[in-house]
Amino acid sequence: MLFIQATNLVVWDTIIDSSLVPPRNQKDWTNEDNMLAQLNAKAMHILFCSLGPEEYSRVSSCYNDKEISEKLEVNHEGTSQVKKSNINILTLNYENLKMKPDEDIKTMSNQFTTIINNLMNFGKVYPNKDMVRKMLTSYYIMGRQSKCHRRSQGFGFIHPR
Template identity: 30%
Template sequence: MAAPLNHEEGQSSTRPPRFNGHFYSWWKVRMHDYLMSEDNELWDIVLDGPFIPMMEEKDREKTNLVPKPRQKYDEADRKKIEKGYKAKTLLVCRIGPDEFNRTAHEGTEQVKESKIDMLTSQYENFKMKEGETIHDMFTKLSSITSELRSLGEPISMTKQVRKVLQILPKSWESKVDAITEAKDLKVLTMDALIRNLKTHEMNRNYDLSRRQKRISH
């Protein structure tokens, strides 16, 4: 069978097959074979998305995986990141912008699903550390829920409220019981909950400061 005309420029075995918007399935098979012949990890990158370096973050009860800061990348991380750019370059150099949006769609969906899985795991394992402020805890949790919402996976207000009450340290147990008994959690907003917790935190810190002053005198 003759090759589609729009691929005639891409028949060389030393460069990726060219695609200009037609015979996508045929081009995809040839691009798959080309990338596998270059490096069998390149096609995995096309499907799964670029490598994201991760690190362990420990709290008192669990160890969570979080994205590494760029400053902590090691040589292995950088090599994997470079390989991701190589896969992207080989795709982009042989197609136009319109076709790139089409061919990147499959990989984009894979990346989106991977991000959702990672963020969902972070949300489920999230805990407030003993000594951490309500503000710092809420900032971290909001970052996770906001990213999930932007990816089309919003978490309801009621679930977020219950999550905050569940992750508070043991020293907050009496306050959690008081809120649970006094408030209807189905209608309690996150803003109202955080204001309540911050007020309690401020009062606790004030009482602790007064006790320490009496002891020191």
């Protein structure tokens, strides 16, 4: 997306706005339709060049850049129902994130980052203060459970004063 926008914003607009696709019958094209067809071809070229062989084979038969974009979106993100389902699963993973007894802080932090990045990819963003609070709470709960477990096992005996 950013590459296309940096290359040419008008080309990006043709991808986003399907009404910018010229009519199929080339005989009826005006000068503006010719310009739109050229923009469409540029956009398709940029999209095709940015794809690997497998993705290219999925979209190579598309007529315009909008079709390519929509097909890629469905292949990568799924339909809107699949997106909602993925967001719900990731949100549940975020809410239930707790540090496991045999897990170190780095592993938990990596898991947390993966969940947050995936949620951002689907458009769900948590404020930084909420993410910090979640991370600290998850770590603190595990620390308390560990300390209680060690005490129940006879470790960390505290002498009365």
